[in-house]
Amino acid sequence: MSKGVLLVNLGSPDSTETADVRRYLREFLSDPRVLDINPIQRSALVNLIIAPTRAPKSAEAYKEVWTAEGSPLITITYRVRELLRERLEIPVEVGMRYGNPSTESGIRALLARGVKEIFLIPLYPHYAMSSYETAVAKVQDTLDRIAPDIRLVVQPPFYNDPQYIDAVLERANDALATDPDHVLFSFHGIPERQVKATDPSGCYCLRMEKCCETRHPAHSFCYRHQCFTTARMLAEKAGLPREKWSVSFQSRLGRDPWLKPYTDFVLEELPTQGVKRMVIFSPAFVADCLETIEELGMEGKEEFLKAGGKEYHLVPCLNDATPWIDLLERFVTDYLDGQLSV
The missing domain is CATH 3.40.50.1400 (Rossmann fold)
Incomplete structure (x- = not known):
């Protein structure tokens, strides 16, 4: 065939x-x-x-x-x-x-x-x-x-393939070598209602406490759980202490609640918490695009520096590596x- x-x-x-x-x-x-x-x-x-x-x-x-x-x-x-x-x-x-x-x-x-x-x-x-x-x-x-x-x-x-995790981290070598105060894993956001809609059980995702942390069949379709899993695997493989990394979600549209925390809010808050040098990943994207180059690389950097940050490093997407x-x-x-x- x-x-x-x-x-x-x-x-x-x-x-x-x-x-x-x-x-x-x-x-x-x-x-x-x-x-x-x-x-x-x-x-x-x-x-x-x-x-x-x-x-x-x-x-x-x-x-x-x-x-x-x-x-x-x-x-x-x-x-x-x-x-x-x-x-x-x-x-x-x-x-x-x-x-x-x-x-x-x-x-x-x-x-x-x-x-x-x-x-x-x-x-x-x-x-x-x-x-x-x-x-x-x-x-x-x-x-x-x-x-x-x-x-x-x-x-x-x-999202949890070890070879994918290694490929993403390989792109971050130069950025992580700067010894940042904090690493932010920013994923493309989606409305909370869509997380609930893809839950086959109809009663678990975003309805149970710590739903992303407790094993459940819904995780095969849960974007939020999968993003957290990717971030955790990247952080563990990079040897990052838990207090030095976090997850956020970008690119929201409309007034309905989207997955939180919102990346733009986090970028404004980090400098107030003493973060002056940061590295930001965008693991939901495999090719650099408007959301990585402009939204994170330009707008995000401006927000962070304006709030008092000093160094901002965006990890390139996988692209053609x-x-x-x-x-x-x-x-x-x-x-x-x-x-x-x-």
Whole structure:
């Protein structure tokens, strides 16, 4: 059976023009797994309020991170594809959940190579309905529509894979060598309601005391638990004392409660607690993008220094680093060896 690999990441606007950013925001926020509210309310909110008002500001932010090659997230993902192609004997393609290159274009490229079975690697270490789950659903929905006979095998979240932990820490060598006062692990935030929605039991996540610390089947789908697990494993492997590291969540939208504590609040509070030199990780992202380069690297740094901090070091994402390519190659090898199930 002919097999192929599909790498799926979030996506990016086609350019920094306001019209392209507005189009991207509309597609992204119209996803019911991202903005999980009443469809009529979602349509009105996205098309009449969020997209028109946020697009100009977001366009300016994208201009801060755009390179001569285009969107960092897109160009990095393309480089990862090329590096994997050099190592593998089966086709490798890229698709974005939103924007271009589309998920469908990646699938069609594999079909054109005669692929009958697709190994999907969602480029998200952690499970969340607004990232991992929607990427998988989009691929399956597209296959159901254009190629229903194609078999799909999906790489599970890898938030606690020791090789992933080692790869992230390898990127932090220079930053940790500065002997920071504090290390902050900042993960992309999600609404608390989405954590509850992905709990199969419907009665555990964010409903029980210390729910993330007590083993439970819901943890396979719990973004919050998985983020805490990644942070703990990184801290332990780096030899950080418990008092020298913490977890926060960034990029919230709207007034509903999101996972706490909020990164921007933490960055303003740390200097008041005596933290002058800090290192910040963004382990939920495997490729540098708007949320890492601009939100953490620029806005976050400004907030920390303005509050009295002195040194601020952002750890780069995995990007196209060799340990990350090694891990992706291992995922594919495990798949080809039959060590993954549908």
